[in-house]
Each structure stands twice: as C-alpha cells, then as structure tokens.
Amino acid sequence: MEPPVKRILPALLLTLAACGAQPVQTARTTSLTWAVETQPITLNPQLWAQNKARLLVFNQFDALLSKAADGSFGPWLATAWTVSDDGLTYTLDLRDDVTFHDGTAFDAAAVKANLDQFLVPGYNPSVAAIQLRSFDEAEVVSPHRLRITLKEPDALFLDFLASPLAGQVSPKSLKGAEDLKFGGPDLVGTGPFILERYVQGQEIHYRRNPAYAWPPAGAAHQGPAHLSEITYRFLPEAAVRVGALTSGQVQVIEGVPATEVALIEKDPELTLRTALNSGTAYSYYFNTSHAPFDDRRVREAFREAVDLDAVLRSVYQGTATRAWSIVGSESPFYDPSLENTYGGDVARANALLDAAGWKERDAEGFRVKDGERLTVREVASAPFVRDRRDILAQAIQAQVKQNAGIDFQVRILDQGSAQQAVDDDAYEVFGNSRGDSDAGAALNLILPEGAAINRTRFADPDLDKWLAAASASSGQAERKELYARAQRAVVADHAVVFPLYVPADQIAASKNVQGLGFDPASGTPASAYDVRIGT
Structure with missing residues (x-):
C-alpha cells in the first residue's frame, strides 16, 4: 500500500526545467x-570528503537531485x-534515458545498489553513521521507481540525495573496480565527462561523454558538454x-591567493570570479579531552590572545571574511548574535591564564606550570591545507606567543600520519571547514x-x-533556532571552537573562457559541463 503523501515535489523533465537554457550545441573539438x-x-563519490574535489565528482558522476542557492x-x-x-x-x-559510461542502464536497481553499498561494513562508516543513519532500506517498485524507507524522519535526507555522495556509480564497476576506495577510470558514472587518465601528483584528464543528455535543473545548456576534453593539473x-x-x-586556475588578486584584476586578458562557501566556517576545534584545553579558561585565553582582524588583513590582504560562528555567514542558519562577543582582549587572555595556574614563564617567554610548558599542537592533513591556512x-602562532606566552606548534602531515595523530589523541587544535x-x-x-x-x-x-531535533524537523524556523542554540x-558557552574565516573559492581564467561558475548550493567551483571557449 502506498503511504499517505505529505508533499509532492514533481519536476518537469530537465529539458523544460532549465529555463532559458541554451539549445543543444553541435560538439566541437575544444580542450581546456x-x-x-x-x-x-579519492575519486569515488561515495567517499567524497574534500570541498575542492566537488567539481571533479560532478564531471564524472550525477546526483539524484540538484539544489539551488535558495x-x-x-x-x-x-x-x-x-x-x-x-x-x-x-x-x-x-x-529512463540514462546510461552509465560502461553502457549499462541507469535504473532503480542501480540506485538501490548505490545506497546498499554504504551499508557494507567499513566502506564509509562516517556516512553510514551520520548522513544515512536513518536509512532502513531501498525497494525497487518498478524499473524507474524506487521507494526508500527511513527509520526516523530526517530533514537532511534530500540534501544527501543532492550531494556528491549520491553521485551514481555503475553497479558493475562497484563490483569490479580494482581500487574501489580510490576510484579512477574503472569506477564508472553517468556524468558529462569520462575519466580517461589519472597521473598521481600530476594531472587528471577527462573526455566528453557524447551521449550526455541529462544535466541538472538550472544548467545553462542541454546535450553534451561544450569541451571535448579537459585536463586538471x-x-x-x-x-x-x-x-x-x-x-x-593553463586557461583556468582555482585557489587564487590574496597576494595575486591585484595582478589578475589588472590584466585585461584575465577574469576573476569569487564566491563564499556555504557550510561551516574554517575554525580551530579545541580538544577538550586532556590538558591544557580541558580547562575552559585556557580555551578562551587562546581566542582572546589573537587579534584576528589584524591577522586576516595581513594574511589575506583584505579578501577574507571574518567568521564569528562555526556556521558560515552565507548559511540561513548563521547566528549573528555571536558577532563581536569575544576575541582580541590580550589583558583578559593573560588574566585567564593566570587564574588557570599558568603564571610562570620559561627563558623563551612561554608560560609553564608544574614544570610543563603551555603547549598546544595543531594537526593538519596536507591534502586539506589550502587558502594559505599554513600561513594563517x-x-x-606568533600572536599567541607574543600576547599570552602560548606555545602553538603547527604540524602539517600526510593523510595517514594526521589520522594516526587524531586516533592517538595527540593534538590540541584541529582546523576544519565543511562545504x-x-x-x-x-x-x-x-x-x-x-x-x-x-x-x-x-x-x-x-x-x-x-x-x-533539528534533523527531524521539516520547519526551517525551528531548525534555525535549534542550530542557533x-x-x-x-562558541559562547563552552568556547570549544575558534571560528576564523568564511572560506571562499576563486576562479581566474583567460578572458575567452566562458561558462565558469560556482555550485549554487555550496559556493565551490562547478563542474566543467557549461564551460566553453569563445562566445
């Protein structure tokens, strides 16, 4: 029996949904x-965790839903x-007209296989435990209709279906890929480009999928991609x-440093585009499980010892947006009441550390207590270090030493070593943002x-x-209040987070490259589907 329906969200076929879209273009041989x-x-969408990899995912794979800026x-x-x-x-x-790059048909059975893959023990335990914690089962109703049952209501489930994690993979390649965890040319999607070559540390190369005819709502054109091939170096x-x-x-770059913005803006042959990311701000997360950040006074002191506005001006030369909350200011759930409520009070920082018992100083000016220096260690994984975060x-590091006598040690490690440090609880500061x-x-x-x-x-x-409660609620006003709490x-009550800045993405390109843009929901660079050379 069909369950009672609360809301129906029908969609016109994509050829009608993309209002104002350009007509199907005749494919030309153009490379970028x-x-x-x-x-x-990883190149496996089901294991996606990097904001910067989003554009690569949506070159090769398509999600079930799209999401607009609103x-x-x-x-x-x-x-x-x-x-x-x-x-x-x-x-x-x-x-009913979609095929995977390996020629197999996309259908309800394929979507079920993709969802069931997340339930394989050890495959992606974080997604299974969080994004799909409510998922119970998927049932094929007919070749092109799927019924999904949840254990409890989840307001974020549609968001999952529109995310890179829901990029659909050919069930045949899910079973036969040589390296499923990493992905690569033998992990097959339905997207506008086919992954042809990957050279670790050097480049990744895609060629156009000539059969592509199913872009998301809001795409600027229909049919195959304009570019015949694209290489990312x-x-x-x-x-x-x-x-x-x-x-x-190269004709396009992303990750434009603040030091080079003026150079690019002055060049008449180049263009520059910028967008703030959604999701969370780049923040320092304080490990409260052991000293010294098990003491709230020390956590607050670290934040107060930093003149963040001055730091951001210096590092990003006026291009960074200061964060006040763990949630980015572009999000509808951002709580502006946190603005100007903490930070930059050096006298208070020192008073807090004195009260916490860190009164003495060693020969280098660092605070000590019971013979131990006041040391906090940041652990960063090299693949996630971007936006001059090492310089930040x-x-x-210099400010907390000078202003409060805190020894802030910064360690940038390979992915495996960084994960081991986290597993060993051998860190006090962890920098992170989510897109x-x-x-x-x-x-x-x-x-x-x-x-x-x-x-x-x-x-x-x-x-x-x-x-x-916020995850179970379908009311935006209720969710906003719960997330504000x-x-x-x-941020305010327990000081376990130090928000730093709202991440942004920049794309600089030769003037003749058109169709570049940002994913409307995340603010990260969009795939190359709409990109073209010339007018």
Missing part, C-alpha cells in the same frame, strides 16, 4: 587545461519525488598556478558526542538533543 590547488584523496531541490537523475506524511518514505521517479604552489595562467600554460597558522550545502549536515558530523569528526571530544546531552553552546 585547469590548474587546481589540491589533488583528490535551498530548494530540483530534478537531476530523479525527475520527481514524494515524501510520506510521517516523513519515513521517499519515492523517487527516475529518468595539480599545482599546489599558488605562484606556480598564477604563473601558469599568465604564461598561457603561523600568524596565529555541505546544508550546514546542519556538517554540524551532525562535527558536534555530537561520538560523531565522525568530533575533534573537540566535547560531549553535551543538550547539544545532541538540539541537533537530533548549538552555535551559542560551542
């Missing part, structure tokens, strides 16, 4: 080279969906990326006790209760 700041940890959902591989009155049953109607050094652009070695850490299109999805990963990336080790039953708890 794009320099990117970081290389992906938070509304639109069609993609699913053309319509209904949600039952009790919020437990989602019925998806799927396109991994150039982690900002000066090298900019030099490659100005010399014509050095500036904060989730709904900030609630990020908060569920970061804040609850035992959450997948709760690096603060902080536990508060009220906080967990508010987050659970959560923000005030971790």
